[in-house]
Amino acid sequence: MKRTIVWFRRDLRLCDHAPLARAVARGAVIPVFILDRALLHHPETGVARVAFMLDCLRSLDADLRSVGGRLIIRSGDPVAVLPELIRSTQADGIYSYIDYERIYGRVRDARLNQALDAAGMRVRWFEPTAATGALMPYPDYRQLWYREMSEALIPAPPTLEVPEDVVSDGIPTLAELGLLIDQKTIPTGGTQAARKLLQEFLTEKTDRYYWQLSIPSAEATSALSPYIKFGVISVRECFQVAQHQLKGAQDKRVQLSLKQFISRLRWGSGFAQRFRYLPQLELRSLYPICDESGWAFDEAMYAAWQNGETGFPIIDAAARCLQETGGWLSLNFRTRAIYASFLSNLLGIDWRYGALHFMRHLIDGDCPIDHYQWAMQAGVTHCIDKSWTRIYNPEQTAVDRCDPEGLFIQKWVPELAQLKPAELGLPQLAKGYPKPILNYKAARQTRVQQLEQQRQSFRRQRDIVPFLARMPESIVPFGADRFNSEIRWAETDQPAMFPPPLALDDLTLAQSQALRTWLVAHVNVNPRTKPPHSSSGKPPRAKRQPKPKPHPDGTQLNLLLED
């Protein structure tokens, strides 16, 4: 009987899994997950995220057992482990999805390709859904995304045979991996838990999601991000379940919410695709000039921002919530954005310090989304034709729009529990609470001038390629000097990567223009004059529905842009 190794990485599920389905159709399967030191001890590793992943592995093992199989666990460098596994199991080769989340994985997979090639062994890489190796304009990618998301889900195999002679290590504990857990509560891992959350979202939250997704205390979002990050549920499954509800939805509130949810799923895929093209964005800003001129660094200010001691309640609440919960459920997009913008724009600290801190704490930490969002909030990528500067006012404006009843702030900053919501913007003399560490207006002005100056050089250029960052000479991850890490893999100059990045210097003008469409805004940006929700944070009642806006992406992006 033919034997195929299925190498699981960020796709810890049975349903909608092309490599697994194809391997089962061939014969016996060896479903393997490799605990890789380079990932477990990367500077951006979040221990809570590893804990969540271990739970997802336990669940994957149980799911495999329910169809007659089991998960095979190995530890070590996949470049050594996999050829050895092929040899010892007499498998024909490996099936796996292409992975382009970060540079490490691409270097690892290029080395694996070479090692297998040298040994005459085979691997077959599968393109993930809505991913492409081709350079296409963003509007075309948008179509590709909807097309592939609408294709039938690949059913989970009803039965599966894992050869009895293949032994497995146990799924380790964090302590066995040399990692120390902090106080965060870890959500239950696995596909069943993800499906339950999706159903709860559809039945309980879609009448208010659109209006409340920026209000952290409302917990109106799906909380699916850690599950999507580890591929415990496929984005296609989330899309199709949401799309199904959308087709039957009469209530305009539900329609708006579901369209917004689907857009956000698409944004996530889009960030991954940008990294597919430009993996250097993991390490640097899109335009080198933004890294070369102007970042400040002050250890005490960085610590105040990390620990929630800035004197700006919304920032301090976000800081403490991140450290205590890992952001899951409680730290929504808008709150993350305000918190991020404060570090890079108002404190003037390099966004990479912020992205590093997020990745070390977020349970849903995902390098392309996190790094690209950080760079966007810092104003160093995207939107090159517009003066689109995301400097959020962290004072009363933020409280009124994101925490109108003050519930989030009072939960995380108990020193301020006695204050009214209208006093939470910039509390004067609250006992035991720090004074503001900066002057918002002055800091904002400095940053606006700096960004304007930096953008002059590349704004409205027909060919932007000469202005884009190349892969840096050193691929040592940011933060390796601050945290004990396993980075030997990065100590080679310009190693091969699989999949390869865009060869910027070989692009034609037409290709350069296609790339440019990924780096500009596709919506009109007009600041809102009124918040999209009542001060109580409740959605409008069904009778008084707002008219659907022509482009919900655009309206949602605009909150807080004005002073």
Ligand SMILES: Cc1cc2nc3c(=O)[nH]c(=O)nc-3n(C[C@H](O)[C@H](O)[C@H](O)COP(=O)(O)OP(=O)(O)OC[C@H]3O[C@@H](n4cnc5c(N)ncnc54)[C@H](O)[C@@H]3O)c2cc1C
């Ligand atoms: C500075 C910053 C860093 C971020 N880092 C991460 C990160 O590391 N991992 C992560 O998954 N999200 C990140 N986000 C995006 C967003 O905040 C989270 O996806 C969202 O809060 C997750 O909660 P949810 O699953 O309940 O969201 P929902 O609103 O229910 O969204 C459903 C799914 O859509 C995707 N999604 C939602 N919002 C966005 C967005 N703005 N950009 C891209 N995809 C989105 C996610 O996969 C999410 O799970 C970041 C945002 C900012 C501003």
